[in-house]
Amino acid sequence: MRDTSGTPRKRRPLRRAFVAALGGLGLAAAAATLAVPSANASAPTPPSGWSQVFLDDFTGTAGTGVNTSNWQYSTGTSYPGGPANWGTGEVETMTNSTSNVSLDGNGNLRITPLRDSAGNWTSGRIETTRTDFQPPSGGKLRVEARLQMPNVTGTAAEGYWPAFWMLGAPYRGNYQNWPSVGELDIMENVQGLNKVWATVHCGTNPGGPCNETTGIGNSTACPNTTCQSGFHTYTMEWDRSVSPEAIRFYVDGVNYHTVTASQVDATTWTNATNHGFFVILNVAMGGAFPDAFGGGLDSATESGHPMVVDYVQVLQAGGSGTTTPPPTGSRDAYSTIQAESYNSQSGTATETTSDTGGGQNIGSLANGDWALYQGVNFGSTAATQFNARVASGAASGVSGLVEVRLDSRTSTPVGSFALANTGGWQSWRTVPANISSVTGTHDVYLTFTSGQSADFVNVNWFTFGH
Incomplete structure (x- = not known):
């Protein structure tokens, strides 16, 4: 009912509502x-x-x-x-x-x-x-x-x-x-x-x-x-x-x-x-x-x-493919953590992946975006490695950092790697990075930093290693 065309308008009678079934959304019950x-x-x-x-x-x-x-x-x-x-x-x-x-x-x-x-x-x-x-x-x-x-x-x-x-x-x-x-x-x-x-x-x-x-x-x-x-x-x-x-x-x-x-x-x-x-x-x-x-x-x-x-x-x-919801308990740092299983995020979008195993990845990742994964248990033996499954169709000259931060998205990264175009937004590769020694249970933030404003990376999954 807002007209942003610049022409002030008189409101004409509203058209009849086009009513459809709720489709099982259950909003009335909620x-x-x-x-x-x-x-x-x-x-x-x-x-x-x-x-x-x-x-x-x-x-x-x-x-x-x-x-x-x-x-x-x-x-x-x-x-x-x-x-x-x-x-x-x-x-x-x-x-x-x-x-x-x-x-x-x-x-x-x-x-x-x-x-x-x-x-x-x-x-x-x-x-x-x-x-x-x-x-x-x-x-x-x-x-x-x-x-x-x-x-x-x-x-x-x-x-x-x-x-x-x-x-x-x-x-x-x-x-x-x-x-x-x-x-x-x-x-x-x-x-x-x-x-x-x-x-x-x-x-x-x-x-x-x-x-x-x-x-x-x-x-x-x-x-x-x-x-x-x-x-x-x-x-x-x-x-x-x-x-x-x-x-x-x-x-x-x-x-x-x-x-x-x-x-x-x-x-x-x-x-x-x-x-x-x-x-x-x-x-x-x-x-x-x-x-x-x-x-x-x-x-x-x-x-x-x-x-x-x-x-x-x-x-x-939902969405096409299999979406992994966030777990109700802690996560194992040494098992695969699906990127779309975040607890919260800013700036990401979820889409179907053509990577091996199917499912979904997070994309539209650009400078300042982040995703949070709560309760990641690293145990008593320090993790020193980070591996992420990533892809990029970024334009020439566009690149950025995939960073790992603990417990706050503004804390100093414990590790990171740089990424530019991999051949396409569904051209996947596993990229390793060293991280500072991590033990115990932490909230893990993946943060994305770039000198350009354009999207530069998709992420399918990640894991940690000793």
């Missing part, structure tokens, strides 16, 4: 777990078969900004060279001020729109630094946030437009290719109405196969408590394990909107989904969407009602 009653709940433990690929639970000192390793601020009234007023006709200026975007000290993020004495509005818009969120081939991606919309209704709420949404990675730095690169609106609300809207944008604007600028959307009331008076969990699940591929939207585990690949032509779907996405949280003021429901952003609109976000979490599951 609704009680997802809709945690306290305001500063931790993110729920990933269900069996799912792994966590991103989490921010907004833990930190009250009055501080967001973790800039996870988020970047979008400020002003547009992207550089992009459409004015963020392409939607909204009127606020986005800032990185802690008056507009800050932690509350109780495990929550607050994005607060404010009006000054001259009647000018400021607010906040943050985006994940990562742009690679998409399901593995044949697998699923779940993106969810537990949040409370601005707790304001009626005349005082006119013009409020909170949102939790995603844009296709090709939009970043281009700003002219919407809606073809895809947009997934997981939660939008206007005017303090007790409704949540979910929408897929794609194709061409105006009109086209995705009914732009409206998109393919639907809305529903929040269960139990209103959207404004309580916390709810808003979820998007993108499922590549079914045919046709499906994108499902939920509030507190209830599926109220589904869009499938069969609803548009193959080219439109591919252009909108065959890449990663980044996540956005913001509260806009005014614009075409609120205008379509009465608008009225004026002196009666109350300043200072925040959207409060408990956590944002991204999970993935």
Whole structure:
């Protein structure tokens, strides 16, 4: 329902929801777990078969900004060279001020729109630094946030437009290719109405196969408590394990909107989904969407009602080939550790490998990425060797280090090796490296360091030796 094309729009009536079966995802059964009653709940433990690929639970000192390793601020009234007023006709200026975007000290993020004495509005818009969120081939991606919309209704709420949404990675730095690169609106609300809207944008604007600028959307009331008076969990699940591929939207585990690949032509779907996405949280003021429901952003609109976000979490599951989940106990340092069995990571993607034995590898590895493997037991006889199964299709001149660190991803590496192009991203070789003597049980971080920003390595598995 956000139009980033630069043409302010009136909202046309929403198309009918395209409802599909849940496909055994079990979200409705998990609704009680997802809709945690306290305001500063931790993110729920990933269900069996799912792994966590991103989490921010907004833990930190009250009055501080967001973790800039996870988020970047979008400020002003547009992207550089992009459409004015963020392409939607909204009127606020986005800032990185802690008056507009800050932690509350109780495990929550607050994005607060404010009006000054001259009647000018400021607010906040943050985006994940990562742009690679998409399901593995044949697998699923779940993106969810537990949040409370601005707790304001009626005349005082006119013009409020909170949102939790995603844009296709090709939009970043281009700003002219919407809606073809895809947009997934997981939660939008206007005017303090007790409704949540979910929408897929794609194709061409105006009109086209995705009914732009409206998109393919639907809305529903929040269960139990209103959207404004309580916390709810808003979820998007993108499922590549079914045919046709499906994108499902939920509030507190209830599926109220589904869009499938069969609803548009193959080219439109591919252009909108065959890449990663980044996540956005913001509260806009005014614009075409609120205008379509009465608008009225004026002196009666109350300043200072925040959207409060408990956590944002991204999970993935399955995929073609055999995925190895993290073990429930300790790991043996001298047995093969599958790279995709990480406990947590940043910047990686899981894909099917053509290496001997099949299964999956982790890829898209570039400078600053990492993967964590907890509870690796080296025993009492010191390990002095590290071996990793790696491949690279990096461009000429692109190389980097695969490093082993213990107990912290910022600790000094105990060993590393350099890697450049091996002949292709599935051209595998086993590379050995010496490491400092290691005994006992440690959390092992594989970290990836390069002087270039491009991907430089895939990892299938690794092990240690004496």
